[in-house]
Amino acid sequence: MARFSIPTGFDFIFARLHGLWSRGVYGERLRKLSTCVTEELFFQSLNNLGLEISRQDHFQKKIAAREIAHMQDIIVWGDAATARFIHAKIRNIADENLKVLLNYRFLPKHEIPISELLIPIPGMPPYDCKSLLEAASTEKFIELLPDCQEFPELPELIRKLEKDGDFTASDCAIDSISFQQEMASAKRLSGGMRSVACELVSREIDITNLSMLLRNVNMYHIDNDRLQNFWIPHGKILPLEKLTRLGELQTTAEVIDALPPLFAAMLHPFRDKELYHSEHALWNWLAKRALQLFRDFTHPELSILAYPYLLHFETINLGRIREGIRFGMPSSVIQEMLIGL
Secondary structure: OOOOOOOOOHHHHHHHHHHHHOOOOOHHHHHHHOOOOOHHHHHHHHHHOOOOOOOOOOHHHHHHHHHHHHHHHHHOOOOHHHHHHHHHHHHHHHHHHHHHHHHHHHOOOOOOOHHHOOOOOOOOOOOOHHHHHOOOOHHHHHHHOOHHHHOOOHHHHHHHHHHHOOHHHHHHHHHHHHHHHHHHHHHOOOHHHHHHHHHHHHHHHHHHHHHHHHHHHHHHOOOHHHHHHHOOOOOOOOOHHHHHHHOOOOOHHHHHHHOOHHHHHHHHHHOOOOHHHHHHHHHHHHHHHHHHHHOOOOOHHHHHHHHHHHHHHHHHHHHHHHHHHHOOOOHHHHHHOOOOO
């Protein structure tokens, strides 16, 4: 069904979003959830918080669909430019479906049916997986794939993937396309909203690129010439030329020492720790900024830009708690993995 924007004052939007967030899972509610010792208690606690999810549901799909539905609900409150920005955030989540589809197309042997992994996007028709996966050729697959109508860069990306089987490169390329769409929509906002939206997107790009850089020195060990194809443009703190120089380094300590002062200071305590500690610190940096913007009473219009980030971190945190409980992790360990706690 078509959605129509209902222009409203930003004071109204601010109040509505804060009303929604007051029922969210963060802070003490998040901490209490992490202390559940069984999945039964976890799902009972979720239901008590108003999240109607059971053990029979595909949990990750359910909470991702909830995140998207919440973002679609707030689209009607803003103007066209704001709606485009929120749509771009939704598209970023939808692109995870595209990555799964390409994996199943070019690595067809999987034990889990693809239908169990694809996130339902309210308002968007699902993939015709049978036709796409059984397409007689890659060109036919491209013809049937609806994403290719929206993103003209995709067909060449798919042809390349068929030849080299490099899923890391294709995933990074899809992320780049998605972030470019986000940045373009951010630049179409007006005044202070434009600068803040661009800042948030550029922060996420910086984190994504820096995480890739750290993973490379820890796990992938991709040579620097090839690594250049993975960088996403429009990071503010780590421009492409800086990433090119950092890609020459061989250890985590060398990378952290060579980072711009903000990131170097942030990650220095984790030089000798497992990689997830550094990535967690980076996402906390973004979460703290989003919460600051969300609570800015003097600029209520910024809340609608920050809210999708808070929603996404809520989704990640719920997933981490559920997995932690499944694997019998102590609550103290689970809490260390939660963003913005």
